[in-house]
Amino acid sequence: MSLFVVGTMAYDTVKTPFGQRDWALGGSATYFSMSASFFTKVNLTAVIGEDFNGADLSMLEKHGVDLSGVIRAGGKSFHWKGEYGFDLNEAKTLETHLNVLMEFDPKLPEAYKNSEYVFLANIDPKLQRKVMDQVKNPKLIACDTMNYWIQSARDELVKTLARVDILVINEGEARQLADTHNLVKAAGIIRGMGVKTLIIKRGEYGALLFHENEIFAAPAYPLEEVFDPTGAGDTFAGGFMGHLARLGDGKLSQTKLRQAMIMGSVMASFTVEKFSVERLASLDRKEIAERFHRFKGLTSFEDISGEIA
Amino acid sequence: MSLFVVGTMAYDTVKTPFGQRDWALGGSATYFSMSASFFTKVNLTAVIGEDFNGADLSMLEKHGVDLSGVIRAGGKSFHWKGEYGFDLNEAKTLETHLNVLMEFDPKLPEAYKNSEYVFLANIDPKLQRKVMDQVKNPKLIACDTMNYWIQSARDELVKTLARVDILVINEGEARQLADTHNLVKAAGIIRGMGVKTLIIKRGEYGALLFHENEIFAAPAYPLEEVFDPTGAGDTFAGGFMGHLARLGDGKLSQTKLRQAMIMGSVMASFTVEKFSVERLASLDRKEIAERFHRFKGLTSFEDISGEIA
Numbered sequence: 262m263s264l265f266v267v268g269t270m271a272y273d274t275v276k277t278p279f280g281q282r283d284w285a286l287g288g289s290a291t292y293f294s295m296s297a298s299f300f301t302k303v304n305l306t307a308v309i310g311e312d313f314n315g316a317d318l319s320m321l322e323k324h325g326v327d328l329s330g331v332i333r334a335g336g337k338s339f340h341w342k343g344e345y346g347f348d349l350n351e352a353k354t355l356e357t358h359l360n361v362l363m364e365f366d367p368k369l370p371e372a373y374k375n376s377e378y379v380f381l382a383n384i385d386p387k388l389q390r391k392v393m394d395q396v397k398n399p400k401l402i403a404c405d406t407m408n409y410w411i412q413s414a415r416d417e418l419v420k421t422l423a424r425v426d427i428l429v430i431n432e433g434e435a436r437q438l439a440d441t442h443n444l445v446k447a448a449g450i451i452r453g454m455g456v457k458t459l460i461i462k463r464g465e466y467g468a469l470l471f472h473e474n475e476i477f478a479a480p481a482y483p484l485e486e487v488f489d490p491t492g493a494g495d496t497f498a499g500g501f502m503g504h505l506a507r508l509g510d511g512k513l514s515q516t517k518l519r520q521a522m523i524m525g526s527v528m529a530s531f532t533v534e535k536f537s538v539e540r541l542a543s544l545d546r547k548e549i550a551e552r553f554h555r556f557k558g559l560t561s562f563e564d565i566s567g568e569i570a
Numbered sequence: 571m572s573l574f575v576v577g578t579m580a581y582d583t584v585k586t587p588f589g590q591r592d593w594a595l596g597g598s599a600t601y602f603s604m605s606a607s608f609f610t611k612v613n614l615t616a617v618i619g620e621d622f623n624g625a626d627l628s629m630l631e632k633h634g635v636d637l638s639g640v641i642r643a644g645g646k647s648f649h650w651k652g653e654y655g656f657d658l659n660e661a662k663t664l665e666t667h668l669n670v671l672m673e674f675d676p677k678l679p680e681a682y683k684n685s686e687y688v689f690l691a692n693i694d695p696k697l698q699r700k701v702m703d704q705v706k707n708p709k710l711i712a713c714d715t716m717n718y719w720i721q722s723a724r725d726e727l728v729k730t731l732a733r734v735d736i737l738v739i740n741e742g743e744a745r746q747l748a749d750t751h752n753l754v755k756a757a758g759i760i761r762g763m764g765v766k767t768l769i770i771k772r773g774e775y776g777a778l779l780f781h782e783n784e785i786f787a788a789p790a791y792p793l794e795e796v797f798d799p800t801g802a803g804d805t806f807a808g809g810f811m812g813h814l815a816r817l818g819d820g821k822l823s824q825t826k827l828r829q830a831m832i833m834g835s836v837m838a839s840f841t842v843e844k845f846s847v848e849r850l851a852s853l854d855r856k857e858i859a860e861r862f863h864r865f866k867g868l869t870s871f872e873d874i875s876g877e878i879a
Binding site: 278443445446449466467469475483516520522547549550551553558559564565570 | 753829
């Protein structure tokens with residue numbers, strides 16, 4: 262099934278305790294589509310500047326990402342500069358240059374309008390709705406957001422949330438959006454806004470899925486070397502949505518959602534092993550399968566409740 | 571199999587965003603033994619002051635905890651005063667009155683010396699060794715420690731660690747002890763000190779087990795109401811060691827250790843639901859079995875690695 266993503270394509274300058282990359286390929290839609298491309302065809306919409314590197318576009322196309330919805334505008338590409346300390350869970354933003362993103366007005370090519378799976382990465386919630394309006398008959402819509410929109414455009418965001426099936430946000434954002442610290446309570450409040458299914462990402466601690474009356478806890482893969490957490494959340498979303506799109510019937514079951522949560526975690530665990538999309542670019546399906554199997558090993562135990570009661 | 575614990579029995583004054591308790595029953599050995607008592611006979615050694623409440627001792631005895639190793643000394647009982655913000659992962663210590671703990675010189679009753687399972691809660695690492703010297707033929711020794719000993723008595727602590735099978739510490743302590751941020755690396759360094767099996771507690775994020783070449787990630791149970799995290803770590807250790815002592819052959823397998831990790835997490839999830847040991851005091855085995863089963867629901871997913879490769 263075809264999977265559509267709208268988000269950013271960017272160049273990032275990132276410093277971590279383990280090194281630095283200047284103007285490395287980044288952006289939510291880039292990470293998402295690279296990740297999802299291992300599972301399904303991806304239709305990408307984003308805006309890039311005159312400076313965007315043709316080799317980066319070719320690399321995405323080689324991964325089966327359709328770029329016919331990518332608009333090249335006059336000006337420079339979106340550029341983010343950030344730094345991580347040893348606590349890799351939290352980025353310190355040093356500079357944000359929106360550049361061409363300021364004028365982003367997503368218009369979907371005709372072929373994209375039949376996309377069945379839709380991911381609205383973190384952009385202005387008004388634009389997220391504008392994109393939804395263009396997709397004819399989506400089977401499943403998921404979105405991300407960030408603290409900036411929660412704070413400055415809450416009403417617009419709430420309107421968007423009422424129209425999506427799945428929200429994928431991080432722990433701090435969930436607390437901010439619900440205005441409560443306890444995550445289970447926060448999940449209840451956010452789902453009250455109309456989001457049926459909620460995923461709360463917790464960085465190196467994994468992610469929680471709230472669906473129907475059940476909670477699923479996916480761990481993060483414990484890695485000895487984490488070089489750069491940039492893009493981990495978008496890569497997670499790409500693996501998650503990519504897996505659901507591959508299965509393809511648009512129905513959400515606990516079984517499929519849980520597999521998708523692990524697939525997202527698998528993909529994110531690769532991204533952080535190198536800078537930028539370097540690790541995703543060299544990845545193959547055998548490595549993905551092997552790590553998925555390792556997640557099983559990481560979490561499995563015998564249910565001995567019968568012995569205790 | 572008999573399980574021995576040495577640690578503190580205390581009165582805590584605790585303030586959380588959800589209320590306050592003054593001079594409530596606390597202490598590492600109290601939480602540990604209440605928790606372990608659901609699975610096995612517990613022999614407890616600690617020092618208490620003249621002010622220690624007879625009703626609290628009776629409550630522990632009613633749970634099958636042997637108190638013949640509890641020494642009543644002249645003076646006041648250990649008293650800790652602390653406060654938690656909405657981030658319940660971190661306590662702010664306001665006052666610590668060691669009182670009778672200053673002179674604690676653990677001497678085990680004869681009957682205790684045959685204990686097969688041993689837990690050395692967080693006390694001076696020199697005292698931890700002194701206790702080990704008195705146990706004749708232990709099958710399994712586990713210990714806890716804290717930042718204070720890591721900083722002020724590292725050499726003594728390292729001597730203790732070389733003699734224990736399992737170390738149970740929290741995330742921050744693991745990083746401090748290993749002097750490295752990455753937990754997988756930290757685990758390697760700590761196990762290099764002679765600890766065969768390492769458990770790293772991560773509060774609301776669960777706990778990690780490092781045993782042989784495998785890592786197991788146990789989630790914490792997502793609770794809508796967390797009233798007071800005091801004692802969660804010691805309760806975890808009590809459920810963990812209690813389960814292993816109940817199984818009883820002293821051999822550590824992945825299967826048993828993983829079950830014990832979940833049992834520890836189950837017990838800790840109850841403790842935090844109320845202040846002090848209130849929830850443990852009212853708990854029954856049916857509730858324990860039911861929550862163990864819920865942990866299975868919280869973590870289970872299908873291994874679909876075969877479909878992907």
